[in-house]
Amino acid sequence: xxxxxxxxxSDVKPRVKVPKKADKDEVIEIKTLxxxxxxxxxxxxxxxxxxxxxxxxxxxxxxxxKTFFSVDIKxxxxxxxxxxxxxxxxxxxxxxFLWVEDTGEEFTLKKKIKLN
Amino acid sequence: MLGAxxxxxxxxxxxxxxxxxxxxxxxxxxxxxxASGDIISLDMPEIAENGNQVKLSFxxxxxxxxxxxxxxxxxxxxxxxxxxxxxxxxxxxxxxCYGSTRMRLSKTQNVYVLAALSNGSFARAETTVKVTxxxxxx
Numbered sequence: 001x002x003x004x005x006x007x008x009x010s011d012v013k014p015r016v017k018v019p020k021k022a023d024k025d026e027v028i029e030i031k032t033l034x035x036x037x038x039x040x041x042x043x044x045x046x047x048x049x050x051x052x053x054x055x056x057x058x059x060x061x062x063x064x065x066k067t068f069f070s071v072d073i074k075x076x077x078x079x080x081x082x083x084x085x086x087x088x089x090x091x092x093x094x095x096x097f098l099w100v101e102d103t104g105e106e107f108t109l110k111k112k113i114k115l116n
Numbered sequence: 117m118l119g120a121x122x123x124x125x126x127x128x129x130x131x132x133x134x135x136x137x138x139x140x141x142x143x144x145x146x147x148x149x150x151a152s153g154d155i156i157s158l159d160m161p162e163i164a165e166n167g168n169q170v171k172l173s174f175x176x177x178x179x180x181x182x183x184x185x186x187x188x189x190x191x192x193x194x195x196x197x198x199x200x201x202x203x204x205x206x207x208x209x210x211x212x213c214y215g216s217t218r219m220r221l222s223k224t225q226n227v228y229v230l231a232a233l234s235n236g237s238f239a240r241a242e243t244t245v246k247v248t249x250x251x252x253x254x
Contacts, residue, residue, distance in 0.1 A: 027211040040220075042197055068209040076193060076201040078169045078218040078251070085204070088180075088211025 012036050016097055018111040022089040030061070033082045034099050034107060040075035056081050058100040064093040089113060132222065133199040138192045141199050142230055142240070145190065151230060151238035158229045158241040167221040167251030175214040176231045176239060180206070186213040188232045195225025220251035 017031040034056060041053025053075070061069040069085055081099075092114045099107040142151070155177040164170040178186045185208045191201040204215050213231075221227075228242040 025211075040197070063209070066209070068207045070205045072203040072205075074198055074200045074202060076196045076198060076220050078220050082216070082218050084173075084216035086210050086212040086214060088209060 014107050014109045016109050016111055021114045021116050023116050027086050027088050030087055031084050035080050038079045055102050056099050057102040060098040062096040133194050133196055135194045137199045138194045138228055146238045151240035153241050156231055156239040156241045158243050160243050160245050163246045165248045167247040169218045170221050171218050173216040174229045178213045180208050180211055182208050185234045186231050187234055190230040192228040193225055195223045221245055221247045222250045223247050
């Protein structure tokens with residue numbers, strides 16, 4: 001519950017699209033998006049103050065506990081970072097997605113997949 | 117996004133990355149070895165009306181087996197404040213090597229994709245995107 005409240009407070013919200021079922025050895029497409037301003041630290045607000053840098057700097061995707069994909073992210077990635085990538089399904093299991101903010105704050109989301 | 121852009125301005129005097137900065141980054145990764153373009157494709161619009169959200173897709177032809185796969189795909193841009201945009205780290209478990217994201221483009225510039233393969237070789241592709249309204253803060 002605490003994690004959920006934190007996400008609402010900071011308005012950062014992850015979303016992931018994964019098929020519920022796949023054939024064995026099928027390569028599926030995973031789409032992820034996290035609502036986040038990606039403040040580059042190079043923008044001034046209406047009062048002339050620089051908005052401090054705050055970005056999602058790292059993304060990791062695990063399946064059944066094993067990391068299979070990760071991304072190092074710089075401020076040139078747009079607001080609400082979007083990532084699409086493939087994964088070859090060899091067994092049923094659980095995906096775990098992790099976004100890390102440069103403040104150290106972490107956001108996670110889990111998704112399950114079954115075999116046809 | 118448009119609201120955020122109109123309510124804020126890029127800091128004056130912001131320095132931009134250059135073609136040389138990107139070449140330097142690529143050379144530091146490849147150690148100067150050749151990077152061919154025939155196994156890699158990069159898809160971006162020729163013209164982006166809004167530089168805040170420009171779609172980028174790439175694909176690298178690879179069997180993605182334990183002894184022949186793409187390890188890392190680097191994305192660079194030569195007209196944003198920093199040359200580095202992102203690094204995608206792939207594994208054979210993915211079964212294919214492609215990806216998509218959305219990036220900021222401060223102005224008209226070149227975007228580069230460099231793939232580092234498990235056998236020590238490299239592949240690269242680049243494209244130019246004309247930007248009508250620059251993405252601030254990139």
